[in-house]
Amino acid sequence: MRRSMTIKARQYMTLGFVAVLLAAAAGLAAWQLRSVSGQVAAVDASAQSAAKIAALGGQVGSLLAYERSYFLDLARQHPVDAALERWNTARLAVVTTLDAIEKATAGSAVTATRATLTKYEREFASLRDRVALEGLAAADPEGPAGEATRTAFTQLTARVDTLTADVGTQLSAGTAAAGAGISRGYWMIALGVVSAIMIAAIGFTLMTFGRVAADTAALVSVCDSVSTGDLDARVADLGDSELGRVGRALNSMLDRTARLADSQHERDQMQAALMKLLSEVSGVAEGDLTVQAEVTSDVTGAVADSFNLMIVQLRQIIGQVQAASRQISMAVGELRDVTENLASGSDDQAAQAVEASVAIEEMAASIHYVSENASSSATVAEQARANAEHGTRAVTRTIEGMKAVRDQVQETAKRIKRLGESSQEIGEIVELIGDIGDRTSILALNASIQAAMAGEAGRGFAIVADEVERLADRATEATKRASMLVKATQSETAEVMTAMEDTTREVINRSNIANEAGVALAEIQGVSNRLAELLQAISDAAQQQARGSEQVAKSMNEMSAVTRNTASGTKQTAAAIHSLGVLVDNLNGIVTRFKLPAAADAETPAFAQPRLVASR
Amino acid sequence: MSKAASGVRTSDAEGIAPQAWSDLIVRRCGLAFRHIRMPEVIGIVHGQMRARGIEHETEYYTLLARPGDGSGEWDALIERLTNHETSFFRHPPSFDALRLHILPELRATRPPGGRLSLWSAGCSTGQEAYSLAMCAIADNAHGQFTVWGSDISHEAIKIARQARFGRRSISTIPEHYRQRYLVPINDNGAGDFTIVEDLTQRVRFMGTNLVEPDGFRASHDVVFCHNVLIYFSPAAVTQAVARLAASVGLGGYLLLGPGEAPHDRPPGLEPVIVNGVRAFHRRTARPMEIKS
Numbered sequence: 045m046r047r048s049m050t051i052k053a054r055q056y057m058t059l060g061f062v063a064v065l066l067a068a069a070a071g072l073a074a075w076q077l078r079s080v081s082g083q084v085a086a087v088d089a090s091a092q093s094a095a096k097i098a099a100l101g102g103q104v105g106s107l108l109a110y111e112r113s114y115f116l117d118l119a120r121q122h123p124v125d126a127a128l129e130r131w132n133t134a135r136l137a138v139v140t141t142l143d144a145i146e147k148a149t150a151g152s153a154v155t156a157t158r159a160t161l162t163k164y165e166r167e168f169a170s171l172r173d174r175v176a177l178e179g180l181a182a183a184d185p186e187g188p189a190g191e192a193t194r195t196a197f198t199q200l201t202a203r204v205d206t207l208t209a210d211v212g213t214q215l216s217a218g219t220a221a222a223g224a225g226i227s228r229g230y231w232m233i234a235l236g237v238v239s240a241i242m243i244a245a246i247g248f249t250l251m252t253f254g255r256v257a258a259d260t261a262a263l264v265s266v267c268d269s270v271s272t273g274d275l276d277a278r279v280a281d282l283g284d285s286e287l288g289r290v291g292r293a294l295n296s297m298l299d300r301t302a303r304l305a306d307s308q309h310e311r312d313q314m315q316a317a318l319m320k321l322l323s324e325v326s327g328v329a330e331g332d333l334t335v336q337a338e339v340t341s342d343v344t345g346a347v348a349d350s351f352n353l354m355i356v357q358l359r360q361i362i363g364q365v366q367a368a369s370r371q372i373s374m375a376v377g378e379l380r381d382v383t384e385n386l387a388s389g390s391d392d393q394a395a396q397a398v399e400a401s402v403a404i405e406e407m408a409a410s411i412h413y414v415s416e417n418a419s420s421s422a423t424v425a426e427q428a429r430a431n432a433e434h435g436t437r438a439v440t441r442t443i444e445g446m447k448a449v450r451d452q453v454q455e456t457a458k459r460i461k462r463l464g465e466s467s468q469e470i471g472e473i474v475e476l477i478g479d480i481g482d483r484t485s486i487l488a489l490n491a492s493i494q495a496a497m498a499g500e501a502g503r504g505f506a507i508v509a510d511e512v513e514r515l516a517d518r519a520t521e522a523t524k525r526a527s528m529l530v531k532a533t534q535s536e537t538a539e540v541m542t543a544m545e546d547t548t549r550e551v552i553n554r555s556n557i558a559n560e561a562g563v564a565l566a567e568i569q570g571v572s573n574r575l576a577e578l579l580q581a582i583s584d585a586a587q588q589q590a591r592g593s594e595q596v597a598k599s600m601n602e603m604s605a606v607t608r609n610t611a612s613g614t615k616q617t618a619a620a621i622h623s624l625g626v627l628v629d630n631l632n633g634i635v636t637r638f639k640l641p642a643a644a645d646a647e648t649p650a651f652a653q654p655r656l657v658a659s660r
Numbered sequence: 661m662s663k664a665a666s667g668v669r670t671s672d673a674e675g676i677a678p679q680a681w682s683d684l685i686v687r688r689c690g691l692a693f694r695h696i697r698m699p700e701v702i703g704i705v706h707g708q709m710r711a712r713g714i715e716h717e718t719e720y721y722t723l724l725a726r727p728g729d730g731s732g733e734w735d736a737l738i739e740r741l742t743n744h745e746t747s748f749f750r751h752p753p754s755f756d757a758l759r760l761h762i763l764p765e766l767r768a769t770r771p772p773g774g775r776l777s778l779w780s781a782g783c784s785t786g787q788e789a790y791s792l793a794m795c796a797i798a799d800n801a802h803g804q805f806t807v808w809g810s811d812i813s814h815e816a817i818k819i820a821r822q823a824r825f826g827r828r829s830i831s832t833i834p835e836h837y838r839q840r841y842l843v844p845i846n847d848n849g850a851g852d853f854t855i856v857e858d859l860t861q862r863v864r865f866m867g868t869n870l871v872e873p874d875g876f877r878a879s880h881d882v883v884f885c886h887n888v889l890i891y892f893s894p895a896a897v898t899q900a901v902a903r904l905a906a907s908v909g910l911g912g913y914l915l916l917g918p919g920e921a922p923h924d925r926p927p928g929l930e931p932v933i934v935n936g937v938r939a940f941h942r943r944t945a946r947p948m949e950i951k952s
């Protein structure tokens with residue numbers, strides 16, 4: 045193939061070659077199709093045989109029908125020729141069909157069928173002969189005479205059935221074989237066509253790429269030379285193909301490159317300076333801020349200078365960030381301590397609040413108890429007051445009674461005194477009576493003397509005088525006894541007087557005591573009154589205290605609830621501060637990745653130190 | 661069921677009147693609540709009822725009013741109704757009277773080697789019982805004595821038996837007692853203290869309801885009952901005081917809390933003032949009966 049041919053031309057050429065191959069493949073396919081059509085014809089024959097076999101059953105059936113028709117006509121005394129004619133036609137159809145089947149299948153089954161058909165014909169003929177000879181009655185086709193004929197027919201139909209089945213099987217096998225042959229034929233055609241195309245394609249590829257590879261190798265060798273610095277290398281003429289054009293373009297490019305090569309040295313120098321600068325400042329990327337770029341006189345000098353300025357500013361910023369982050373870290377630590385203290389403190393506080401509310405509850409119960417006691421004591425005091433009042437009244441009545449007794453006693457004493465005085469008078473009177481008696485006694489003595497002196501005349505007078513004397517004596521005796529009685533009376537009266545005076549004094553004393561009791565009771569009454577008032581005041585105060593303590597207990601409960609809330613709030617704060625600490629640690633980790641010169645800390649402007657006043 | 665329990669006064673078809681609850685609580689455990697506290701008490705009862713899974717008040721009332729409480733329902737309710745406030749050496753004058761007068765007197769009158777018995781009735785979480793024990797052992801280190809602590813709350817008794825107290829709790833113990841009888845526990849950094857074994861083994865705790873008769877019928881030399889009667893109804897006070905008085909042996913003393921003077925004098929005891937503290941005393945020999 046000519047080198048000057050373009051790839052397009054080669055493609056056209058290849059297409060032509062492929063067309064030739066396709067024609068060859070079509071011929072092969074036509075040859076294959078021929079054999080396929082033979083197999084299709086075989087299938088068609090099979091299909092026809094199948095139709096015939098289907099007809100055979102009906103034809104054999106019509107044989108029996110015409111046989112029956114023959115005997116019916118015979119029985120009715122009708123002419124039988126027409127029926128026999130039809131039977132014969134039917135027999136012929138059967139024979140024709142059998143011939144056709146034999147032709148289509150070449151099977152021995154047809155021969156056997158034919159034999160049974162012949163046997164049936166023979167039996168039918170012999171039955172006809174017997175009827176002709178012996179009459180219909182003697183040779184009844186339905187009776188024993190027709191037995192052989194019926195048997196022959198049954199065998200015939202059985203044979204036909206077998207034939208039908210055999211031929212069917214044979215046919216379907218044949219059809220299947222034909223089908224397989226057809227599909228094999230088609231496969232062969234397809235294979236032929238594909239193989240042809242494949243061979244063509246491979247051939248084309250080999251041809252085309254062989255040429256392309258050679259041209260490419262030439263181009264590559266020139267490029268290799270150029271890459272090693274040989275700018276004089278050139279590509280040979282590769283014709284008008286695409287690669288040829290590439291070769292020409294490469295050549296012209298190399299020509300221009302050779303002209304540019306003179307400025308290369310300058311560029312190398314600049315690149316070296318840049319590389320140096322880059323290696324100097326590459327540490328910054330890893331956070332090393334201690335680096336410093338050398339300020340040279342060439343063009344990178346200005347870059348290095350401004351870079352150094354930038355690094356200084358960066359150092360300051362990072363230094364400040366580090367200092368601030370350290371301070372934050374410290375402050376957070378302090379804050380954490382404070383909040384932890386606070387949290388534990390508020391836990392304690394909550395516990396104390398609960399204790400306090402329990403204690404206050406007990407205090408409230410105690411005050412309530414005291415209040416109740418004071419209340420009932422006030423009642424007792426009131427009772428005491430009432431009793432004292434009752435006592436006072438009783439004492440007053442007693443004193444009054446005593447007074448009455450004293451008065452009566454005094455009255456009695458007076459009367460007794462008067463009685464004493466009266467008995468004194470009686471005594472005097474008794475004394476007077478005694479004197480009179482004495483004098484009467486003397487007078488009686490004088491009178492008796494005078495009577496004696498008068499003698500007998502005075503005898504009567506002497507008796508009277510004697511009588512008078514005896515009376516006077518008795519009077520004297522009586523006055524003596526009366527005087528004694530008066531004396532006794534007087535002395536008893538005096539005793540009574542004394543006793544009465546004692547009694548009076550006693551009564552007065554008792555009255556005074558009762559009076560004192562009355563005064564004491566009155567005092568008790570007053571004290572009880574005061575006591576009741578005081579107890580009432582205590583009870584009131586205790587009740588007020590109880591109410592107050594209820595209020596305190598309630599406040600205490602509320603306070604414990606608040607404290608619990610505070611405690612949980614403080615815990616949350618502590619947790620928040622903890623996570624803040626973690627964040628600050630992270631920040632610290634980040635900023636300490638930056639490496640500063642040792643003096644950088646001193647450069648850092650001092651921040652106003654944040655101060656946390658922890659009240660502990 | 662008794663007639664009283666079935667005759668439930670109901671405020672409506674479903675509920676129980678607060679007064680009925682109040683009456684039931686007084687009847688069963690003697691605890692009386694001020695009117696202002698009743699809503700809280702009813703709240704506690706309802707909480708317990710719901711915890712038990714009972715919806716209707718009437719049903720719960722019937723359960724609680726049933727004689728004898730095998731379900732432990734009262735125990736649980738009492739835990740929440742009682743106040744466990746107490747402290748070491750609460751009302752110091754009572755303890756001074758014990759230390760300075762009562763214990764020396766008992767030591768002088770008891771036969772040598774005799775065992776003293778002290779009872780802290782309503783001891784709550786045990787501080788009073790341990791305070792008594794400290795006084796008794798300080799009075800006579802070799803003397804034999806037992807301190808009994810009893811309370812209606814089983815939870816409180818459980819805490820008392822642990823003998824573990826916080827720093828704040830022990831601050832009311834006199835300094836020299838604190839140094840001798842308390843030991844710091846260094847298990848969890850809470851700064852708790854416990855009582856020396858020499859004392860704890862002489863202190864016994866039990867659950868006792870003061871208004872319920874039971875088998876605790878010892879004869880004690882000292883009975884302390886502080887801030888217990890204040891929670892009781894007047895009838896329960898009388899009942900409890902009678903029981904306390906009955907447990908005071910010959911020559912023994914009963915000390916009630918300040919302001920806890922009972923309406924009725926403790927039967928068989930005579931009021932005395934000991935070191936400025938009002939106490940009740942059972943004479944060693946009975947006073948001669950005066951024949952009329």
